[in-house]
Amino acid sequence: xxxxxxxxxxxxxxxxxxxxxxxxxxxxxxxxxxxxxxxxxxxxxxxxxxxxxxxxxxxxxxxxxxxxxxxxxxxxxxxxxxxxxxxxxxxxxxxxxxxxxxxxxxxxxxxxxxxxxxxxxxxxxxxxxxxxxxxxxxxxxxxxxxxxxxxxxxxxxxxxxxxxxxxxxxxxxxxxxxxxxxxxxxxxxxxxxxxxxxxxxxxxxxxxxxxxxxxxxxxxxxxxxxxxxxxxxxxxxxxxxxxxxxxxxxxxxxxxxxxxxxxxxxxxxxxxxxxxxxxxxxxxxxxxxxxxxxxxxxxxxxxxxxxxxxxxxxxxxxxxxxxxxxxxxxxxxxxxxxxxxxxxxxxxxxxxxxxxxxxxxxxxxxxxxxxxxxxxxxxxxxxxxxxxxxxxxxxxxxxxxxxxxxxxxxxxxxxxxxxxxxxxxxxxxxxxxxxxxxxxxxxxxxxxxxxxxxxxxxxxxxxxxxxxxxxxxxxxxxxx
Ligand code: NAD
Numbered sequence: 001x002x003x004x005x006x007x008x009x010x011x012x013x014x015x016x017x018x019x020x021x022x023x024x025x026x027x028x029x030x031x032x033x034x035x036x037x038x039x040x041x042x043x044x045x046x047x048x049x050x051x052x053x054x055x056x057x058x059x060x061x062x063x064x065x066x067x068x069x070x071x072x073x074x075x076x077x078x079x080x081x082x083x084x085x086x087x088x089x090x091x092x093x094x095x096x097x098x099x100x101x102x103x104x105x106x107x108x109x110x111x112x113x114x115x116x117x118x119x120x121x122x123x124x125x126x127x128x129x130x131x132x133x134x135x136x137x138x139x140x141x142x143x144x145x146x147x148x149x150x151x152x153x154x155x156x157x158x159x160x161x162x163x164x165x166x167x168x169x170x171x172x173x174x175x176x177x178x179x180x181x182x183x184x185x186x187x188x189x190x191x192x193x194x195x196x197x198x199x200x201x202x203x204x205x206x207x208x209x210x211x212x213x214x215x216x217x218x219x220x221x222x223x224x225x226x227x228x229x230x231x232x233x234x235x236x237x238x239x240x241x242x243x244x245x246x247x248x249x250x251x252x253x254x255x256x257x258x259x260x261x262x263x264x265x266x267x268x269x270x271x272x273x274x275x276x277x278x279x280x281x282x283x284x285x286x287x288x289x290x291x292x293x294x295x296x297x298x299x300x301x302x303x304x305x306x307x308x309x310x311x312x313x314x315x316x317x318x319x320x321x322x323x324x325x326x327x328x329x330x331x332x333x334x335x336x337x338x339x340x341x342x343x344x345x346x347x348x349x350x351x352x353x354x355x356x357x358x359x360x361x362x363x364x365x366x367x368x369x370x371x372x373x374x375x376x377x378x379x380x381x382x383x384x385x386x387x388x389x390x391x392x393x394x395x396x397x398x399x400x401x402x403x404x405x406x407x408x409x410x411x412x413x414x415x416x417x418x419x420x421x422x423x424x425x426x427x428x429x430x431x432x433x434x435x436x437x438x439x440x441x442x443x444x445x446x447x448x449x450x451x452x453x454x455x456x457x458x459x460x461x462x463x464x465x466x467x468x469x470x471x472x473x474x475x476x477x478x479x480x
Contacts, residue, residue, distance in 0.1 A: 002033035004179055004203055006042060007186030009049035010196025016041045021176055021205065026092030026323035027314050029362030035179050038204035043171065043212040046200035050142040050169035051218055053197030058139045058167040062117045069114035069165055071192040076107040083153065083181055088314045090180040091152060092323030092364065093277055095315050102154045109157040112446045113165040120467060131479040137471040139167030140244065143221040144213040149175035149325050150280040156182050159223045162466035164199060171200045171219065173210050177325055179203050206230065214238055221470065228455045246459035246469050248451055250384040251412030254405035255285030256427065259294045261417035265439065267301040273415060273441040275309055275368045278324050279388035283413045283442060287381055289401050292394040299392060303349050309368050311354045323364045324387060330364040333387030337369055340380040345371040376404040384410065398427065406432045411453030415441050
């Protein structure tokens with residue numbers, strides 16, 4: 001049994017109330033560990049430690065802070081295999097994916113922000129005869145970082161690294177569904193000698209531990225990634241206290257295939273965009289719109305590609321898709337396949353749970369599922385499913401596809417396939433989303449602004465945007 005501890009004031013400690021939550025392994029459906037069910041008193045201890053550590057941490061030179069973050073990055077790299085195994089076990093994702101994407105990205109997040117602060121410049125506004133202004137960017141104090149289960153260590157560190165780099169102290173909570181690599185990160189912080197209280201990781205349920213972080217009066221900024229409803233709840237608590245908020249929320253992303261695209265490339269990338277990480281990436285393209293003249297050709301090629309996506313135990317090298325993250329989530333995704341059929345959709349591929357032999361017979365496996373024949377404004381095409389389910393819809397004109405693509409409450413990401421340069425840029429400009437890929441998907445440059453429009457969020461992460469979020473700008477005006 002793997003028993004997780006909180007990381008508070010530099011030490012691994014049990015929750016004060018002594019309560020734990022079961023941790024399930026999605027591949028087998030079995031309990032394999034215990035997670036602290038922390039309460040407001042644990043959060044208060046973490047905030048106290050962060051407040052005590054803040055004066056010394058924020059006073060370090062940027063070179064010294066950079067060095068600490070680089071040490072964490074190097075330690076993640078040294079343990080890449082072990083961390084990938086742990087992530088795969090906790091989340092159900094193929095181990096190959098954790099090795100190739102999740103853990104390298106966690107390593108890179110620390111290295112990126114460790115070096116970004118060495119290159120940051122502050123603004124200077126010259127008023128000529130009257131003098132000048134300069135901008136001081138100062139750390140906020142204690143900040144909270146709350147992350148979801150789909151890319152556990154990847155998204156956790158994407159928040160923690162810029163928060164620490166800009167001189168804040170952090171109280172952080174990973175998802176209670178996938179807490180294990182955050183626990184391993186706390187061990188790494190102890191190993192590399194990160195000063196006590198600079199980072200505190202408190203485990204527990206969202207409505208208890210997470211909410212106690214959001215409510216705590218000393219927590220001055222909250223960086224949150226998760227569902228839109230949770231984001232609204234957090235905003236309703238934080239806004240009246242005038243806390244800074246960065247909210248990265250849900251998506252229902254369109255993938256637009258024009259007739260003049262490179263069809264083979266569009267098919268291959270669309271299959272990845274639909275089913276990578278079992279379709280549990282906020283950026284997954286779950287609504288595929290195909291220009292009518294190539295609809296049948298695309299469909300044929302796409303279904304062939306999907307047929308080659310083997311669902312299997314995450315530890316096996318030939319599994320292209322692993323288990324969904326939890327039983328509840330599997331049931332939720334499965335219920336949308338039933339809803340799609342009630343709404344008149346035809347299942348072209350998949351649609352069933354997968355029964356693997358023991359010891360995986362209780363695991364949460366679902367076939368990659370492709371559905372056609374649905375109206376663009378039905379629930380299946382409007383609500384976030386966050387699983388391996390995509391819909392195919394034909395379109396006749398650019399205006400029509402823009403209308404359908406922009407019709408949801410979300411605005412996170414969009415993918416466009418066309419060889420026509422003008423059309424690509426024209427459509428990118430008209431799409432209501434924070435991120436647009438042309439002829440590709442999930443290519444990430446950590447310097448670029450990352451975030452959503454509409455109900456997909458408020459604020460941007462990435463590059464200097466994140467460093468700006470985690471600092472207060474102070475203008476100093478000087479008269480000659
Ligand atoms: P969730 O909202 O249920 O939980 C996210 C985190 O918030 C968890 O750590 C949870 O414990 C915590 N939480 C829950 N209630 C809380 C409360 N009242 N106060 C404070 N914290 C609380 O989301 P999830 O199911 O873990 O993740 C899936 C969602 O995340 C999807 O909607 C997906 O689109 C979204 N997501 C968005 C992005 C992005 O960058 N925009 C990235 C990944 C995932």
